[in-house]
Amino acid sequence: MSDMAIQDSYPPEFAHCFGCGPGNPHGHHLKSYLLGYETIARFTPDLKYSGGVPDHVYGGMIASLMDCHGTASAAAFAYRKDGRTMGDGRRPIRFVTASLRVEFKKPTPLGCELVVKGQLLSLQGRKAWVDLKLAAGDQVCATGEMLAIRLPDPVES
Ligand SMILES: CCCCCCCCCCCCCCCC(=O)SCCNC(=O)CCNC(=O)[C@H](O)C(C)(C)COP(=O)(O)OP(=O)(O)OC[C@H]1O[C@@H](n2cnc3c(N)ncnc32)[C@H](O)[C@@H]1OP(=O)(O)O
Numbered sequence: 001m002s003d004m005a006i007q008d009s010y011p012p013e014f015a016h017c018f019g020c021g022p023g024n025p026h027g028h029h030l031k032s033y034l035l036g037y038e039t040i041a042r043f044t045p046d047l048k049y050s051g052g053v054p055d056h057v058y059g060g061m062i063a064s065l066m067d068c069h070g071t072a073s074a075a076a077f078a079y080r081k082d083g084r085t086m087g088d089g090r091r092p093i094r095f096v097t098a099s100l101r102v103e104f105k106k107p108t109p110l111g112c113e114l115v116v117k118g119q120l121l122s123l124q125g126r127k128a129w130v131d132l133k134l135a136a137g138d139q140v141c142a143t144g145e146m147l148a149i150r151l152p153d154p155v156e157s
Contacts, residue, residue, distance in 0.1 A: 004033075004087055005031035005032060006031075006032045006072040006076050007022055007029075007031060009075075009086040010022065010094070011092055017068060019064045019065070019067060030043055030068045032068070032118075034076040034080070038118060039072065039076055039117065039118040039119075040115065041069045041115070042116075043065055043114050044114065045057055047111060049061045049110065050110055056108060059104055062102065062104065062108055062134055066102060066116060066132045066134065066144040067100055069132065070100065070130045071094075071096060071146070073130050074120075074123075074128035074130055074146070074148035074150070077120040077123055077128060079093055091153055095149060095150050096148065098148065100144060100145075100146045100147075101144060101146075102143075103143045104141070106140070106141045108134070109136050109141075113136075114134055114135070115135050116134045117135075118131065118132050126149050126150040127148075128149075128150070129146070129147055130145070130148060131145055132146060
């Protein structure tokens with residue numbers, strides 16, 4: 001597993017995301033890592049992120065974790081495809097979410113660590129499709145699929 005969290009390679013101007021930006025003092029600071037051919041993030045939501053009942057996570061938190069983990073995963077997969085290393089000093093590769101479909105399979109328990117995993121489905125040009133799974137222990141509680149779009153490099157003047 002890479003020692004560097006994917007989000008820690010975001011330059012300061014792109015580090016404000018509430019879900020995962022290292023530069024947002026109020027945010028969740030999700031950290032995603034490349035682990036072989038998949039990505040992984042671990043997060044334990046605070047008890048205030050309850051759904052309709054106090055011991056389940058609300059759906060927006062689940063989608064948020066997939067949102068941030070999915071774009072980070074897309075970036076990590078693109079670095080690998082380009083033969084680059086995160087934090088290599090060149091312009092960082094960044095993706096944003098164009099679409100995210102989430103399927104809530106089981107109630108997600110609150111008060112325990114959630115594990116989000118990402119796998120690359122396809123990477124074509126600027127478009128990356130990422131498969132996502134969120135589990136509590138052995139139970140997959142939600143699955144998702146993201147289309148992430150790579151931000152173009154600015155034109156040098
Ligand atoms: C933009 C400035 C951001 C600045 C800040 C950057 C911050 C980087 C750090 C991020 C840190 C963590 C982030 C956490 C995850 C978020 O929360 S990201 C925030 C939520 N997402 C957004 O705000 C994105 C809003 N959408 C957009 O800005 C623009 O629609 C996009 C996604 C950049 C695409 O616009 P574009 O660059 O003009 O590209 P466009 O030519 O429209 O589309 C490219 C291709 O994708 C396809 N496509 C685009 N959208 C869709 C869609 N929804 N469904 C299907 N296909 C689509 C197009 O058809 C096209 O396909 P081809 O013709 O090439 O085959």
